[in-house]
Amino acid sequence: MNLRTRSQALQERAEHYFPGGVNSPVRAFRAVGGAPPFIDRAEGAYLYDADGNRYIDYFGSWGPMILGHAFPPVVEAIERAARKSASFGASTAAEADLAERIVACYPAIEKMRFVSSGTEATMSAIRLARAATGRKIIIKFEGCYHGHADGLLVKAGSGVATFGIPGSAGVPEEIAHLTLALPYNEMSAVETAFETYPGAIAAIIIEPIVGNAGCIPPAEGYLAALRKLTERHGALLIVDEVMTGFRVALGGACQLYGLKSDLAPDLITLGKIVGGGLPVGVFGGKRRFMDLLAPLGPVYQAGTLSGNPLAMAAGLATIGYLQEHTSEVYARLEAASHAVAAGVAQEAASAKVAVTTNRVGAMWTWFFTGEPVTNYEQAAKSNTAAFGRFHRGMLDQGVWLPPSQFEAAFISTAHSDADLEATIAAAREVFASFAG
Ligand SMILES: Cc1ncc(COP(=O)(O)O)c(C=O)c1O
Numbered sequence: 278m279n280l281r282t283r284s285q286a287l288q289e290r291a292e293h294y295f296p297g298g299v300n301s302p303v304r305a306f307r308a309v310g311g312a313p314p315f316i317d318r319a320e321g322a323y324l325y326d327a328d329g330n331r332y333i334d335y336f337g338s339w340g341p342m343i344l345g346h347a348f349p350p351v352v353e354a355i356e357r358a359a360r361k362s363a364s365f366g367a368s369t370a371a372e373a374d375l376a377e378r379i380v381a382c383y384p385a386i387e388k389m390r391f392v393s394s395g396t397e398a399t400m401s402a403i404r405l406a407r408a409a410t411g412r413k414i415i416i417k418f419e420g421c422y423h424g425h426a427d428g429l430l431v432k433a434g435s436g437v438a439t440f441g442i443p444g445s446a447g448v449p450e451e452i453a454h455l456t457l458a459l460p461y462n463e464m465s466a467v468e469t470a471f472e473t474y475p476g477a478i479a480a481i482i483i484e485p486i487v488g489n490a491g492c493i494p495p496a497e498g499y500l501a502a503l504r505k506l507t508e509r510h511g512a513l514l515i516v517d518e519v520m521t522g523f524r525v526a527l528g529g530a531c532q533l534y535g536l537k538s539d540l541a542p543d544l545i546t547l548g549k550i551v552g553g554g555l556p557v558g559v560f561g562g563k564r565r566f567m568d569l570l571a572p573l574g575p576v577y578q579a580g581t582l583s584g585n586p587l588a589m590a591a592g593l594a595t596i597g598y599l600q601e602h603t604s605e606v607y608a609r610l611e612a613a614s615h616a617v618a619a620g621v622a623q624e625a626a627s628a629k630v631a632v633t634t635n636r637v638g639a640m641w642t643w644f645f646t647g648e649p650v651t652n653y654e655q656a657a658k659s660n661t662a663a664f665g666r667f668h669r670g671m672l673d674q675g676v677w678l679p680p681s682q683f684e685a686a687f688i689s690t691a692h693s694d695a696d697l698e699a700t701i702a703a704a705r706e707v708f709a710s711f712a713g
Contacts, residue, residue, distance in 0.1 A: 278673055283327040287315040308661070308681040309668040319346035321691035324677055332677035333696050337687040339679075340488075340520050340549040343610075343639070344598060345691025351553050351594045358590035364582060371589035378596045379551065379559065382528045385541035389561025390570060391584040395519035395548030396424025398558035399482060401578045402544045403428065406480035406513040408576045409566050414474055416481040417441075418461040420490030420653025420683075423482055423517050423546075433458040437466045438473040461487055461652045462496045467503065471510045480513040480543075485530035488520040488685040490656045491642035492635040495534065504540045513566070519548035519558065523596065524687070525638040527603050533637070550599075553591030556582075606690055610639040613697060614688050618643070620701035628708035630663070640685040643667075656683060663711070670707030676700050 291298035297305040299313075306313040314326035322345055324332045337343065344351065358371075372391060380386055392398050403415055403426070415428060423429045431441035431453045441456040443449070457478075459466040471478060485500055487493035500516075507514040516536065522529040522545075529547075536542055544562035551557050561567060569576045582588075599606055618634050618641045625632035631647035644650045645660040645667070664682040671678050676699075679686055 278330055278675065279328040281312060281314050281326065281328050281330070284315040285312055287327055288312055303681060303684070306680045308683075309665040311669045311672065313680070314672070314677075321345040321347070322689060322693070322696050330675065332672070332675050333692070333700055334677050335686040335688065335700075336677065336679040336684070337689055338554060340524060340687055341552060341554045343524060343550050343606075343687075343689055344553075344595060345689040348595075348598075348691075350598060351591050354553075354590040354594035355555070355587050358586045361586065363587055364585055366581065369584070369586055369589065371586055371593060372584040375551075375589050375592045375596065378593065378600060379547070379561070381600065382523070382596070383531060383545060383547075383561075384528075385531060385537055385563075386545055386559075386561035387564040388567035389559050390567070390578065391589075392558040392560065392578075392580050393556045393582050393585070393588075394424065395517075395546065395558045396426055397580065398519065398546040398548055398560040399423040399429060399515070399517055400426035402515045402546050402560040402562075403480065403482065404578065405544065405560070405566055405569060405576055406515060408569055408574075409513060410479045410511065412477050412479035412512070413455050414457060414478045415455060416457045416459055416467065416470055416478060418483055418487070418653075419458050420461060420487055420493070420656060421482075421484040421517070422489035423484070423519075427452045428456050429482070431456040431458050433460075438470045460654065461490075461493065462499055463652065464499065464502050464506075467506060471506065471512075476511075478510065478512045480515050481507055482515040482517055484520065485516050485518065485534065485536070486521050486525060486637045486640070487653075488640060489683065490653045491644055491650065491659075491683050492637060492640050492685040493650060493652065493656065494635060494637050495530075496651065500530075500534045500536060501540050504536065504542065507543075513543040515544045515546065516542040517546045519546055520685070521637075521640070522547040523550040523599055524640055526607060527599055550595060551592050552588050553595035555585070555588035555591040557585075557588045557592055607638070609690055610688060613692050613694075614639045614641060616694075617688065617692075617697045617700050618686075620697065621704040624701060624704045624708050628705075628711055630708050630711050631660075639688050642682075642685050645682065666711070667704075667707055670710060671703055674703035674706060676703045
């Protein structure tokens with residue numbers, strides 16, 4: 278491993294222009310310590326930094342790169358689209374082409390709208406839910422992240438069914454008070470909220486598999502129970518599949534947990550993979566709600582670059598490939614994820630380092646705790662100092678993990694068996710140093 282001197286110089290220069298030297302906070306590596314390498318290029322399963330070091334990539338640009346970096350069909354599609362101009366601000370056939378593919382994977386999406394980020398998708402879905410119900414309160418779950426819109430940057434209040442408190446400076450209390458942040462995987466908390474605020478809850482928004490507190494799967498029957506409860510109370514269910522969409526299955530968590538027909542969510546949000554690495558978000562669902570959007574209805578929502586032709590091209594190439602190779606892609610992702618997640622966990626166990634592994638398909642987290650993790654409170658008990666040490670050690674061994682205990686690791690179809698074995702061997706080395 279070369280010294281990261283060039284990365285260090287680039288970080289110093291970046292700090293001159295950007296707060297913390299970054300354009301998204303987690304990139305600064307504050308949660309794990311150490312200086313973040315600057316990326317020069319990436320190909321397949323590998324990232325190459327500015328000092329010429331190679332890393333096996335387990336965060337995949339936070340999810341989108343399911344087919345690996347610079348996947349030739351995606352690169353070619355972007356090139357072809359760019360030659361016709363990067364943006365028109367008018368409709369193109371590619372938008373409906375991609376929509377058609379999305380609907381084939383997500384039958385619960387009857388109509389949709391493209392936006393440019395996951396944040397925009399969830400923010401717009403909530404506006405729609407409030408308009409559809411004429412209600413104001415939103416339920417979210419502790420540890421779930423849905424982007425950085427004011428009403429979603431909210432922490433739990435002091436008790437179940439107590440209004441949230443701002444999770445960031447600059448979020449007005451009045452807005453935070455319209456959000457209830459409840460414990461994930463606990464139906465009674467949601468039931469209490471509906472009893473406490475009858476006729477006032479517009480929607481529940483949920484990460485069907487939590488990724489943003491580390492990977493936490495839903496308890497059996499939990500999502501279906503939320504669907505039935507929201508329906509009974511006339512509230513909408515918004516399933517945020519920005520991370521899980523096309524990752525855990527072609528039809529995401531909705532497919533995995535049977536959220537279809539009677540159990541279909543009202544609205545679904547997508548992002549990441551759906552843009553093949555370019556900026557895209559989607560919100561969509563039942564026609565009767567989506568038709569409330571301008572220009573048909575009274576809910577305003579718009580975007581200069583929405584449905585951008587380069588993003589549509591990258592999305593079409595990515596989703597098209599996933600559709601055409603579904604069984605082989607998801608079988609490989611499952612086998613590879615299992616091998617590396619279990620292999621590293623085994624190394625931790627051999628070194629007597631307490632680690633709990635949560636995994637759903639191609640997303641997982643090694644929590645540095647000996648206890649099971651089924652909600653945010655339990656995740657928060659993890660030994661973050663030990664995780665930081667593990668992260669820095671793995672980086673020095675040429676393995677790039679997501680730089681926080683509270684993030685999910687991802688894999689791509691480009692990861693070879695040799696990459697997985699090298700990762701497990703690297704973990705063995707790092708855990709051995711824990712003893713000292
Ligand atoms: C579940 C979920 N929703 C929404 C978002 C926000 O998406 P974006 O970062 O594209 O705004 C994220 C981002 O990580 C996410 O994981």
